[in-house]
Amino acid sequence: MAGASPTEYIGHHLTNLAAAVGQGPFWVVHVDSLIIAAMLGIFAFGIMWRAASRATPGVPGRFQAFIEMVYEFVDGQVRDVFHGDRSFIAPLSLTIFVWVLFMNAVDLIPVDFVPTVLALFGVQYFKAVPTADLNTTLAMSITVFFLIVFFSFKAKGTGGFLHELFTAPFGSHWALWIPNFLLNIIEMLSKPVSLAMRLFGNMYAGELVFLLIALLPWWVQWIPGSAWAIFHILIITLQAFIFMVLTAVYLAMAHEHH
Amino acid sequence: MNVNATLIGQAIQFAVLIWFTYKFIWPPLLRAVDERRKRIADGLAAAERGKRDLELSAKRADEEVAKAKERAQEIIAQAEKRAAQIEDEARASAKAEGDRIVSAAKAEVVQEVLRAKEALRNQVATLAVRGAEKILRREVDAKTHSDLLDAVAAEL
Numbered sequence: 001m002a003g004a005s006p007t008e009y010i011g012h013h014l015t016n017l018a019a020a021v022g023q024g025p026f027w028v029v030h031v032d033s034l035i036i037a038a039m040l041g042i043f044a045f046g047i048m049w050r051a052a053s054r055a056t057p058g059v060p061g062r063f064q065a066f067i068e069m070v071y072e073f074v075d076g077q078v079r080d081v082f083h084g085d086r087s088f089i090a091p092l093s094l095t096i097f098v099w100v101l102f103m104n105a106v107d108l109i110p111v112d113f114v115p116t117v118l119a120l121f122g123v124q125y126f127k128a129v130p131t132a133d134l135n136t137t138l139a140m141s142i143t144v145f146f147l148i149v150f151f152s153f154k155a156k157g158t159g160g161f162l163h164e165l166f167t168a169p170f171g172s173h174w175a176l177w178i179p180n181f182l183l184n185i186i187e188m189l190s191k192p193v194s195l196a197m198r199l200f201g202n203m204y205a206g207e208l209v210f211l212l213i214a215l216l217p218w219w220v221q222w223i224p225g226s227a228w229a230i231f232h233i234l235i236i237t238l239q240a241f242i243f244m245v246l247t248a249v250y251l252a253m254a255h256e257h258h
Numbered sequence: 259m260n261v262n263a264t265l266i267g268q269a270i271q272f273a274v275l276i277w278f279t280y281k282f283i284w285p286p287l288l289r290a291v292d293e294r295r296k297r298i299a300d301g302l303a304a305a306e307r308g309k310r311d312l313e314l315s316a317k318r319a320d321e322e323v324a325k326a327k328e329r330a331q332e333i334i335a336q337a338e339k340r341a342a343q344i345e346d347e348a349r350a351s352a353k354a355e356g357d358r359i360v361s362a363a364k365a366e367v368v369q370e371v372l373r374a375k376e377a378l379r380n381q382v383a384t385l386a387v388r389g390a391e392k393i394l395r396r397e398v399d400a401k402t403h404s405d406l407l408d409a410v411a412a413e414l
Contacts, residue, residue: 034267038271045278064290068287068290087284091276091280092280135261139264139271140268
């Protein structure tokens with residue numbers, strides 16, 4: 001972005017490609033986040049579907065063995081935190097881990113590459129990392145939140161869940177109902193917010209650091225750039241892993257009786 | 259940074275991916291891995307069983323060999339005993355046969371001697387009579403002297 005000031009450069013790179021779908025500030029969609037997320041979803045889950053549909057109980061090929069490794073990893077993690085029927089929570093965890101991992105990995109594409117290429121086609125703004133968009137992470141964490149609520153009702157029954165909302169953690173005395181309820185609501189709401197903010201914050205900050213590095217003279221960029229990229233590989237994997245494990249933990253808590 | 263309708267789009271995508279994984283990715287992988295785990299367990303069990311069978315049959319084979327050896331020893335001992343017995347029997351029968359032949363020969367010899375003696379006696383009697391006839395030059399009544407002659411013959 002020759003000619004632009006650093007602030008303009010960073011601001012430009014952190015602006016999503018938006019399209020209005022209705023009236024008001026809410027009815028806007030970030031086309032870049034949606035498209036990249038969809039492409040990565042189709043790609044990653046297409047690969048896994050290919051492996052799964054060809055999976056044989058016999059000697060697995062390298063490709064199948066690799067997918068099975070991911071499967072075993074996720075299943076093992078879920079088994080550690082959740083004791084019960086994993087038939088839904090394990091696939092959910094796999095979905096989260098793989099999708100978030102792929103979306104985070106977009107961060108490793110050089111920051112100027114995608115916007116520059118797309119600028120040739122007249123696309124003005126493009127923020128390629130879907131997880132550096134709060135909408136993506138919040139969408140996932142809210143979905144997880146609804147699943148937590150759903151499984152709480154399912155595991156404890158409506159009465160049991162409501163009873164727990166008002167009586168745990170302090171006690172069942174009537175004077176404690178309101179404090180209990182408030183605390184539980186705060187706790188429940190903090191789960192999706194913390195999930196979304198953690199992932200979003202990490203990826204947004206990562207992106208920002210890459211942008212700052214990109215502002216350095218070209219001949220020195222490679223030193224902090226490669227260092228940060230290597231470190232970022234850890235963050236990408238770790239954040240995907242944390243999102244997955246916390247989801248499993250929250251759903252396990254939803255199944256627990258107090 | 260602003261939260262907007264992207265949220266809805268991403269949530270839908272997320273839900274679709276969860277559904278897809280739940281429906282099409284997880285079950286086949288689960289099936290394949292479980293099935294393989296079962297096969298491996300079966301294989302290990304079979305190997306264990308095979309090992310045990312092998313040990314068992316080796317033991318049985320050893321027992322059989324030992325038994326066969328014992329039996330062979332027994333047979334050899336029996337055969338040796340039998341051979342000795344046959345030898346003894348053969349020797350005994352040969353000795354008996356020899357004895358029999360010898361005794362038969364002896365008996366025959368005795369017979370021959372008796373027969374020769376008889377013939378000799380008769381001839382001597384005849385010769386004596388003839389000698390007497392010639393000596394006496396007399397007609398000797400054979401009838402009269404036959405008693406005498408018989409007595410002489412008996413004495414011989």
